[in-house]
Amino acid sequence: MSFDQTFNLINNTGYTLVLDTVNSDNLSDAPWPAQIAPHTSATPFVQTGFSNVNPIAIYMVQGASPANSVRLNFYCAGVDPLLHVHMTLQFAGNFLPGSAIAENNTDNGHSYNSTDAPNSQGILEIETNGNGSSRGTAIFTIG
Numbered sequence: 290m291s292f293d294q295t296f297n298l299i300n301n302t303g304y305t306l307v308l309d310t311v312n313s314d315n316l317s318d319a320p321w322p323a324q325i326a327p328h329t330s331a332t333p334f335v336q337t338g339f340s341n342v343n344p345i346a347i348y349m350v351q352g353a354s355p356a357n358s359v360r361l362n363f364y365c366a367g368v369d370p371l372l373h374v375h376m377t378l379q380f381a382g383n384f385l386p387g388s389a390i391a392e393n394n395t396d397n398g399h400s401y402n403s404t405d406a407p408n409s410q411g412i413l414e415i416e417t418n419g420n421g422s423s424r425g426t427a428i429f430t431i432g
Contacts, residue, residue: 300331361378
């Protein structure tokens with residue numbers, strides 16, 4: 290099975306987000322942006338995988354005081370009707386209000402599952418199993 294995931298990264302903060310290439314993982318050959326300027330969106334890009342898509346991208350929030358970083362993780366694996374999606378956005382420092390995540394894999398692109406409310410650990414999380422698609426869009430909004 291082939292996985293094709295489009296990623297949209299939106300930076301609504303006043304800080305530049307800088308990719309931590311050392312601590313990020315499974316970015317494969319996808320063009321994860323090295324930097325995302327304040328109040329901009331990165332150009333959407335696609336990451337592919339044979340049996341799943343599972344990138345972990347860590348962005349340093351340049352100039353934040355106290356220091357902060359944000360960890361973006363998207364995991365999609367399985368086949369219909371047992372597709373598993375787990376998406377998280379987590380800050381190493383203070384949660385930046387306005388942050389949100391959304392994905393449309395679990396509804397075959399018809400609508401988005403989304404959240405902007407962090408759980409008790411301060412993490413934005415979507416986790417679902419169901420009738421979905423290995424092709425979809427994931428949106429990470431920071432701030």
